[in-house]
Structures are given as structure tokens and as C-alpha cells.
Amino acid sequence: MAAGQPTILATSGGYKQGNRTRVEFNHLMHYAVELSGVTGRSPRVTHLGTASGDQRWWAAEMDQAARIAGFDFSHLNLFTMPNVEDPEAHLMEQDVVWVNGGSVVNLLAVWRAHGLDAILKRVWxxxxxLAGVSAGSICWFQGGVTDSFGPDLKPVTNALGFLPYANGVHYDSELRRRPTVHKLVANGTLGEAHCTDDGVGLVYRGTDLAEVVSEAKGKAAYRVTAGAGESVDAIAVEERLEPRFLG
Structure with a gap:
């Protein structure tokens, strides 16, 4: 077992502006590789861009970032058909599976159509x-808050459920995220929610939150739980979780 036990890194980050390229991998992406425990060779990382329709221009940006990072990098595309004959065999050969952002609702529908939900559970x-950003974070949880349906944020409650919590992303950069998470946790639509500011990641060993890490100073993660009160008086309680700065 590469990582010693099932491991997920759920983030609101992983990228930065490049010096000579538009994108480079930031500390969170490199930490996903570190969590895999790979040594003595280039880490094998595959990218799933399903949430944004497997955009080839973005794949090219990721390829450039991977060359700079020294990764043995690949893509598992599902549009217009899987680009590998055996997706499960391909994923089992990787050290890290990184899922990019976009529409988490569309991602889940396409993955289920291809049986990737069950495959990813076995891979994990x-x-x-397993790691990713935004939609690539929410997908591992029971659900979260999404703009997949339009500009008004709505709950998604049928994510993969590998982790028995809800997830909130871009907690500090998109002003409607925090109050929407609070409302949905308070009224019971979502259970306990683990949320990340931009640049922050949550590390899970098995289903336990083991560590909070950050590639940006002054940022944090948050645990949001239902507090006292009934119906309209229901409230949510937010606990700030200080991260370890990756530098």
C-alpha cells in the first residue's frame, strides 16, 4: 500500500502563477506526492479533468507544470470516451490521483456512468x-455547497461519501460560501462540514481528519457543526482549525 493507509488530501489550492508558464504546482500538490511515500523515481500522478469537460488546453497547462515539478504525469479523460483501455488498471499504477475543479454535479454523473465511483473507492x-481542488475536493465527501446549478449556491448531498462529512471550499474568497454552509448545516441538510480557505488542505487517514496544511499564510480550515436551536432558530457553530504552513 503506497500511502500506508487510505489517504485523501482535499483542498482549495494546489496551483500558483508560474515564472515562465501560466501555471506551476504549489505546495499542496507537492504534499499530495509526499503523502504517497514515493521515493527513488519520478512520482506517477494522473489528472482527472472531468468536472470541466476534460479541457485539452488546461491539460496542456498541467503538462507544463508537471515537467517543471518532475512528475511522471498523465490524464484520465472521459470525454468523448475514456482515453485508456482499462481506467482501473491505470489508476492503480499511480501514486496520486488529482481531480481538478469545475462542476461537481456533472463530475459525479459522468463518473457514475463510467463506474468510476466504485473504481476510485478501490483505488483509495x-x-x-486521492486529492484535488474545489469540485475535486467536494467529491470525496458526502456533499457540500456548489455553484454547479447556477450562481445561487445549492447543496449537493450525493457525492462519493468516502469521507462521512460535508465539505466547503473557497471559504474565504467567495463571500456566499460561509453563510450558505452555516445555513445548510444548521437546518440539517448537511452534516458536520469541513471547510477550507483558499490555499488550505485537509488530510484524512482513513476517514479521520489527521492534519490541516496550508500553502498560504494567515489561512485556515474550519469545522462547522449544528448548534442549539430548532427550525428558524437553528444555528451552526464554527471552529477554526489552524494549519501547518508548508512553506
């Missing part, structure tokens, strides 16, 4: 590190 249980 085998020790391949």
Missing part, C-alpha cells in the same frame, strides 16, 4: 492518494 483503499 489500495493506498493511492
Amino acid at each position: 483503499e489500495s493506498g493511492v492518494v
Whole structure:
């Protein structure tokens, strides 16, 4: 088992502006590789861009970033058909599976149509590190808050459920995220929610939150739980979780 036990890194980050390219991988992406425990060779990382329709221009940006990082990098595309004959065999050979952002609702529908939901569970249980940003974070949880349906944020409650919590992303940069999470946790639509500011990641060993890490100073993660009160008086309680700065 590559990572020692099933491991997920759920983030609101992972990228930065490049010096000679538009995108480079930031500390959170490199930490996903570190969590895999790979040594003595280039880390094998595959990218799933399903949430944005497997955009080839973005894949090219990721390829450039991967060359700078020294990764043995690949893509698992599902549009217009899977680009590998055996997606499960491909994913099992990786050290890290990184899922990009976009529409988490569309991602879940396409993954289920291709049986990737069950495949990814087996991949996770085998020790391949699962990681990602935004939609690529929410997907591992029971659900979260999404703009997949339009500009008004709505709940998604049928995510993969590998982790028994809800997830909130871009908690500090999109002003409607925090109050929407609070409302949905308070009224019981979402359960306990684990949320990240931009640049912050949550590390899960099995289903336990083991560590909070950050590639940006002054940022944090948050645990949001239902507080006292009934119906319209229901409230949510937010606990700030200080991260370890990755530098």
C-alpha cells in the first residue's frame, strides 16, 4: 500500500502563477506526492479533468507544470470516451490521483456512468492518494455547497461519501460560501462540514481528519457543526482549525 493507509488530501489550492508558464504546482500538490511515500523515481500522478469537460488546453497547462515539478504525469479523460483501455488498471499504477475543479454535479454523473465511483473507492483503499481542488475536493465527501446549478449556491448531498462529512471550499474568497454552509448545516441538510480557505488542505487517514496544511499564510480550515436551536432558530457553530504552513 503506497500511502500506508487510505489517504485523501482535499483542498482549495494546489496551483500558483508560474515564472515562465501560466501555471506551476504549489505546495499542496507537492504534499499530495509526499503523502504517497514515493521515493527513488519520478512520482506517477494522473489528472482527472472531468468536472470541466476534460479541457485539452488546461491539460496542456498541467503538462507544463508537471515537467517543471518532475512528475511522471498523465490524464484520465472521459470525454468523448475514456482515453485508456482499462481506467482501473491505470489508476492503480499511480501514486496520486488529482481531480481538478469545475462542476461537481456533472463530475459525479459522468463518473457514475463510467463506474468510476466504485473504481476510485478501490483505488483509495489500495493506498493511492486521492486529492484535488474545489469540485475535486467536494467529491470525496458526502456533499457540500456548489455553484454547479447556477450562481445561487445549492447543496449537493450525493457525492462519493468516502469521507462521512460535508465539505466547503473557497471559504474565504467567495463571500456566499460561509453563510450558505452555516445555513445548510444548521437546518440539517448537511452534516458536520469541513471547510477550507483558499490555499488550505485537509488530510484524512482513513476517514479521520489527521492534519490541516496550508500553502498560504494567515489561512485556515474550519469545522462547522449544528448548534442549539430548532427550525428558524437553528444555528451552526464554527471552529477554526489552524494549519501547518508548508512553506
